[in-house]
């Protein structure tokens with residue numbers, strides 16, 4: 001499973017990329033706004049920190065302007081992935097871009113049928129938003145499982161399922177158990193995943209016993 005970081009915070013991205021556990025980055029207009037940075041500069045800076053895909057979202061809602069914006073974003077770096085909303089215009093733009101070999105991430109996916117359309121449009125990634133579905137009393141984990149089943153039914157779909165809107169480690173576990181290809185994680189959740197109270201307790205015990213040996217390895 002690949003892990004992307006879902007943030008516009010360049011310091012967080014740098015620190016997490018240094019762990020070697022990060023395969024790419026996703027941003028959205030809200031995350032860019034909260035970074036306070038110039039959009040193009042921010043994407044350029046992020047692209048220097050990872051060789052993986054960096055999703056940058058178009059702001060237009062009409063197909064023609066989406067394609068113009070995609071040109072601007074693609075020119076920033078080779079690893080920019082164009083993020084498009086799951087609308088008729090977004091799907092149309094996705095089809096053109098993917099036919100031209102441009103990486104695409106179709107975002108704001110809330111149903112399996114929407115995901116089916118993203119695959120038909122040749123999307124590199126489709127982003128089902130688990131947390132936002134849970135927020136309205138639906139089951140985001142079930143959506144991931146349904147998309148996995150549908151994509152597995154058709155060998156000609158190469159779209160990767162990118163579990164998004166992840167609110168906690170349980171969402172990552174659900175996505176991994178279902179077979180999502182990627183999870184994009186807020187930095188806090190990526191850090192939480194390595195934590196377990198028994199790991200801390202066990203390590204403290206080992207260190208205490210080791211001290212009594214009086215030995216040193218270095």
Ligand code: E4P
Nearest residue numbers: 006026027028132164165166
């Ligand atoms: C994914 O690409 C989105 O940026 C993100 O996961 C949205 O998450 P949210 O529902 O927490 O805003």
